[in-house]
Amino acid sequence: MTTAAVAVAALTAVAWVWWGVQRWIDLSRGDRGADLPEEIPVGSDPPGSERPAVASMLVVGLSGGACRAAGSAATATVVDLAARGAVTLRDDPAAEAGLLVTVENGAPDVEAHESMVLGLLRSRSRNGLVSTGTLLRNQPGWLWWARFRRAVAAASRRDGLSVAARDERLVAAPALPALPAAVWAIGEVLGVISSRSLDGLSVDGLVLGLLSLALLRTVVADLADPVDHLTDSGRRHAFAWMAIRADLSRRIPNDASPVTSATRQRALAVAVATGAHEATRWALPLTDPVQPRRVWSDAGNRARVVTIHSPLIPGRGGRPPVVAAVGLLAIIGSRVAGSIVNSIRSSDRLDELDRLVPDANRWIDVLVDAVGWALWIPLVAGIWLTVAGVFDSVVSRARRGLVVDVRLVDEGSGRASWLRALAGAGRDGSALVELTVDDGEQPWLSSWLVNGRSAPPIGAEVEVRHTPLLGRVRSIRPIGRSGAPAAPGDPSLGRLPA
Numbered sequence: 001m002t003t004a005a006v007a008v009a010a011l012t013a014v015a016w017v018w019w020g021v022q023r024w025i026d027l028s029r030g031d032r033g034a035d036l037p038e039e040i041p042v043g044s045d046p047p048g049s050e051r052p053a054v055a056s057m058l059v060v061g062l063s064g065g066a067c068r069a070a071g072s073a074a075t076a077t078v079v080d081l082a083a084r085g086a087v088t089l090r091d092d093p094a095a096e097a098g099l100l101v102t103v104e105n106g107a108p109d110v111e112a113h114e115s116m117v118l119g120l121l122r123s124r125s126r127n128g129l130v131s132t133g134t135l136l137r138n139q140p141g142w143l144w145w146a147r148f149r150r151a152v153a154a155a156s157r158r159d160g161l162s163v164a165a166r167d168e169r170l171v172a173a174p175a176l177p178a179l180p181a182a183v184w185a186i187g188e189v190l191g192v193i194s195s196r197s198l199d200g201l202s203v204d205g206l207v208l209g210l211l212s213l214a215l216l217r218t219v220v221a222d223l224a225d226p227v228d229h230l231t232d233s234g235r236r237h238a239f240a241w242m243a244i245r246a247d248l249s250r251r252i253p254n255d256a257s258p259v260t261s262a263t264r265q266r267a268l269a270v271a272v273a274t275g276a277h278e279a280t281r282w283a284l285p286l287t288d289p290v291q292p293r294r295v296w297s298d299a300g301n302r303a304r305v306v307t308i309h310s311p312l313i314p315g316r317g318g319r320p321p322v323v324a325a326v327g328l329l330a331i332i333g334s335r336v337a338g339s340i341v342n343s344i345r346s347s348d349r350l351d352e353l354d355r356l357v358p359d360a361n362r363w364i365d366v367l368v369d370a371v372g373w374a375l376w377i378p379l380v381a382g383i384w385l386t387v388a389g390v391f392d393s394v395v396s397r398a399r400r401g402l403v404v405d406v407r408l409v410d411e412g413s414g415r416a417s418w419l420r421a422l423a424g425a426g427r428d429g430s431a432l433v434e435l436t437v438d439d440g441e442q443p444w445l446s447s448w449l450v451n452g453r454s455a456p457p458i459g460a461e462v463e464v465r466h467t468p469l470l471g472r473v474r475s476i477r478p479i480g481r482s483g484a485p486a487a488p489g490d491p492s493l494g495r496l497p498a
Helices: 003-028 052-061 072-083 111-125 132-137 144-158 169-171 175-195 201-222 232-251 261-275 319-345 348-354 358-374 376-394 413-423
Strands: 089-093 097-105 130-131 162-164 226-230 294-297 303-310 396-407 431-439 444-446 448-451 460-466 474-480
Touching: 003 089, 003 175, 003 201, 052 072, 052 144, 052 162, 052 226, 052 232, 052 261, 052 303, 072 089, 072 111, 072 144, 072 261, 072 474, 097 111, 130 132, 144 226, 169 201, 226 232, 261 348, 294 396, 303 396, 303 431, 319 358, 319 376, 358 376, 376 448, 431 444, 431 460, 448 474
Parallel strands: 303 444
Antiparallel strands: 089 097, 097 130, 162 226, 294 303, 396 431, 396 460, 431 448, 460 474
């Protein structure tokens, strides 16, 4: 590496460490589990005039001190707008269990986030109608969701229910040391394009620039996701909404339709926003109901939102002995390939080739440097696979809890073969699925890869024996079942806000 490359590498490392420290502070900060009552009383009187999306954000805040608008808040907003006459919901005769949304010309007094939902529906409408299939095929992008979450947070802060949990200047700070490497990489690429020559190209700069650009993208994603903490008033309102949730989950049937009276729609909107009626998210899929990152969970007898991660680690879900063997092969292969690259770099034949073909050495130098950087990937991955495979061969853990999510793995042709080979699953023709079990203790959960035929349904209580590093599921034992059907009743709120 050149001196400039070393300096930029140091800045890039500082930027990543800075971001990691800031993320750790964000995750560890807050009042998770503080002063939570053992049992929340059942009630039905709204504590204030906040909309269902804000109520959703407040209830999420009880999960761990950090308030974020859940994906169900957007669907709840549609149902609430229907109750207030801004849209009309009716059954779709062309699709079983489908709905049609009619966007009315006149709209009542709406909040900023509600105006965004109306604009989204209008952009998807045809002759004033939006179908369930249209919503499912045309999901809003991340920029829309970032603006929606910010609008909900702004409404909550305006009413004094939450405050910003972090200084956005600190969140954006890692971008400063990462910026020089990104600018350097862009300059390298533009120089090659303008001169049509590899003279002056530095592979080190390109690699460091890509790492810096990845960090910049991560920082932008962090800034797009506002994080709040509940105020004292917000906590009181959150407990009241949680009591309403408990009441509605008992009284609203699982098959309740949003095509109903305005009074029931307003109750259903609160139920959807607080996760007490997930079926409506399939009827009005403003978010993809199959791939949520944050899901509601009743594990531990306390409703909360948990965040699901699909770990992007080599060997995930694999059989530990096989993973360890693959890791050893990767280490040996990378070292052998590294020695070949070094012998090519020091070969005298390159000088002879340069005399025969002008600038040939420059092309070869760039290629050799690129291969040298690429060989770090199998080396580091091989070390991880070996250590994780050996460790997981002798260590297991158990988790007892509630199944909160089961989803199909998005299998590409090559990825599917690799997962099946390492995990030893799916060879009987069944699908690979991701299983997530909540024990009621952690707000962040990692999913496991299992055979589709052995995956229990959502709502089942199970004990899973798994390995700690690779997440290899050794056994799944059912220990009960929860989620009994709700008792029918009059699904309406008490004194409704204006």
